[in-house]
Amino acid sequence: MKSLYSVAEIRSIEHALAATLPAGTLMRRAGEAATSAARDMLAGHKVLVLAGPGNNGSDALEVAANLAGPDTDAQADVTVLYFPGAAAPSVETAQALARARASKAHFAGTLPLGRDWSLIVDGLFGIGLERPLAGAMRALVDSINELGRPVLALDVPSGLDADTGAVIGPDGVAIRATRTITFIGDKPGLHTFEGRDYAGQVQLAPLGIDPGQRPPAGACLNEPALFSLHLAPRRQNSHKGSFGDVAVIGGAKGMAGAPLLAARGALFCGAGRVFVAAIDPLTAVDFAQPEIMMRDAQEFDSGDGTLVIGPGMGDSVIAMRVLFKALEGTAPLVIDADALNLIAASPDLQGRLAQRAAPAILTPHPLEAARLLGVTSSVVQGDRLAAARELASRLNAVVVLKGSGSVIANASGAVVINPTGNAGLATAGSGDVLAGICGSLLAQGWEAWEAALGAVWVHGAAADRLVAHGSGPIGLTAGELPLAARAVLNALAR
Numbered sequence: 001m002k003s004l005y006s007v008a009e010i011r012s013i014e015h016a017l018a019a020t021l022p023a024g025t026l027m028r029r030a031g032e033a034a035t036s037a038a039r040d041m042l043a044g045h046k047v048l049v050l051a052g053p054g055n056n057g058s059d060a061l062e063v064a065a066n067l068a069g070p071d072t073d074a075q076a077d078v079t080v081l082y083f084p085g086a087a088a089p090s091v092e093t094a095q096a097l098a099r100a101r102a103s104k105a106h107f108a109g110t111l112p113l114g115r116d117w118s119l120i121v122d123g124l125f126g127i128g129l130e131r132p133l134a135g136a137m138r139a140l141v142d143s144i145n146e147l148g149r150p151v152l153a154l155d156v157p158s159g160l161d162a163d164t165g166a167v168i169g170p171d172g173v174a175i176r177a178t179r180t181i182t183f184i185g186d187k188p189g190l191h192t193f194e195g196r197d198y199a200g201q202v203q204l205a206p207l208g209i210d211p212g213q214r215p216p217a218g219a220c221l222n223e224p225a226l227f228s229l230h231l232a233p234r235r236q237n238s239h240k241g242s243f244g245d246v247a248v249i250g251g252a253k254g255m256a257g258a259p260l261l262a263a264r265g266a267l268f269c270g271a272g273r274v275f276v277a278a279i280d281p282l283t284a285v286d287f288a289q290p291e292i293m294m295r296d297a298q299e300f301d302s303g304d305g306t307l308v309i310g311p312g313m314g315d316s317v318i319a320m321r322v323l324f325k326a327l328e329g330t331a332p333l334v335i336d337a338d339a340l341n342l343i344a345a346s347p348d349l350q351g352r353l354a355q356r357a358a359p360a361i362l363t364p365h366p367l368e369a370a371r372l373l374g375v376t377s378s379v380v381q382g383d384r385l386a387a388a389r390e391l392a393s394r395l396n397a398v399v400v401l402k403g404s405g406s407v408i409a410n411a412s413g414a415v416v417i418n419p420t421g422n423a424g425l426a427t428a429g430s431g432d433v434l435a436g437i438c439g440s441l442l443a444q445g446w447e448a449w450e451a452a453l454g455a456v457w458v459h460g461a462a463a464d465r466l467v468a469h470g471s472g473p474i475g476l477t478a479g480e481l482p483l484a485a486r487a488v489l490n491a492l493a494r
């Protein structure tokens with residue numbers, strides 16, 4: 001499992017290790033791991049090392065000393081910008097500083113101009129960041145980002161909250177790294193919200209600590225192993241009834257496309273039969289996808305099939321009535337879009353949802369999640385893991401909080417961050433396709449938790465596949481996702 005540790009969890013691991021390892025061991029190991037990552041990235045010899053006042057700065061000073069030498073085989077031309085704190089440095093920091101000063105590294109007082117840095121090493125702040133970057137430090141971060149040179153961040157890009165992936169603000173700044181080498185355990189903030197943009201490629205350096213010495217983490221990264229129990233090649237002796245029914249309820253006037261996209265998501269990910277039950281049943285057939293059966297939402301009886309409710313559903317009295325009926329019934333539900341907004345506006349519907357025994361997956365984007373929680377979307381984004389966990393527990397459902405690094409949470413407190421997907425998914429209708437894929441996997445007998453994990457992974461991987469083939473991220477359309485998702489799912493099942 002790819003565990004993600006909160007800052008508090010990392011601190012308690014460090015605390016436990018401090019009792020067993022000689023002082024300075026972890027810092028030395030962090031310095032060595034970071035040095036080899038820096039050498040790996042270095043395509044030239046001019047290196048700028050930014051070292052802050054804490055232990056993140058000590059790691060950076062170790063890197064500076066290692067890269068500059070006195071060893072004869074070390075060839076980097078290293079410049080160090082060191083920011084001592086107000087307090088006296090720790091013994092470890094003092095040792096790292098002495099090593100760097102004894103090396104061939106050059107210590108500068110301000111950012112030298114006009115140098116074409118081959119690599120910038122960011123060791124300003126790690127998990128000890130306490131407040132927004134200000135003054136000279138803030139200006140330095142802005143200048144570094146403007147240079148657009150390769151940046152290796154140590155542990156966490158400076159300015160980024162390792163727990164939440166938020167740039168510490170308001171109106172905060174953070175280093176935009178090409179790669180982040182993170183120590184002891186990987187961290188949630190590197191994989192969600194702004195984290196993916198700021199951390200770049202994430203590399204874990206466990207510093208010689210074997211997984212058995214680390215307690216279980218509160219979160220992890222999504223990967224096929226988490227849902228593979230449901231991934232099996234299909235038996236030859238199967239028929240459409242073996243793979244369940246999905247009905248997508250939505251499609252108010254002018255919104256016919258949303259349920260069709262969800263229905264295609266469901267169809268291409270293997271549901272046996274797929275219906276669209278439209279609030280405004282204008283279309284008798286989807287000529288591009290005639291396999292989808294069109295019905296009138298007011299008359300439709302889904303039997304025991306899975307319902308995907310909400311895409312383009314609107315907030316009419318009919319929509320409200322149909323949603324009420326769905327919540328009263330026993331069908332597995334995927335609740336998306338307008339259905340989420342109707343539930344957010346009604347404590348009665350929230351109560352009914354929380355008390356249902358059948359599985360439910362909710363797929364809110366941050367604004368929908370904010371409405372459900374009665375907060376603003378910036379509060380949701382400020383701590384996506386907490387928001388998803390809170391919603392899942394309040395509404396007794398599996399929650400997929402969409403956005404960069406989608407967060408999947410359940411009512412028992414499990415939290416997973418999804419690493420697949422890209423900016424191409426920020427397009428109208430991509431959420432409808434995701435809801436359809438969730439419904440498809442539920443209809444095929446997957447448990448709600450695995451269905452949500454699998455759907456989010458496949459949906460993101462479908463977008464990655466399209467981008468790899470040149471169809472995005474610019475101009476990627478939601479209608480292209482179902483076919484790509486089919487390819488991804490079949491590859492996984494093989």
Ligand SMILES: NC(=O)C1=CN([C@@H]2O[C@H](COP(=O)(O)OP(=O)(O)OC[C@H]3O[C@@H](n4cnc5c(N)ncnc54)[C@H](O)[C@@H]3O)[C@@H](O)[C@H]2O)[C@@H](O)CC1
Nearest residue numbers: 014026027030054055056125126127128129130131132155
């Ligand atoms: N403790 C350990 O065992 C290990 C720590 N390591 C490194 O140590 C880091 C954590 O070290 P620290 O706890 O010293 O924390 P940091 O080095 O992240 O920074 C803490 C220092 O910065 C100051 N500070 C915080 N926010 C500031 C701001 N916005 N402006 C100005 N000053 C600010 C604090 O007062 C404190 O002096 C990790 O991220 C990692 O890089 C690694 O070497 C691995 C082992």
Ligand SMILES: [K+]
Nearest residue numbers: 122125156158
């Ligand atoms: K850093």
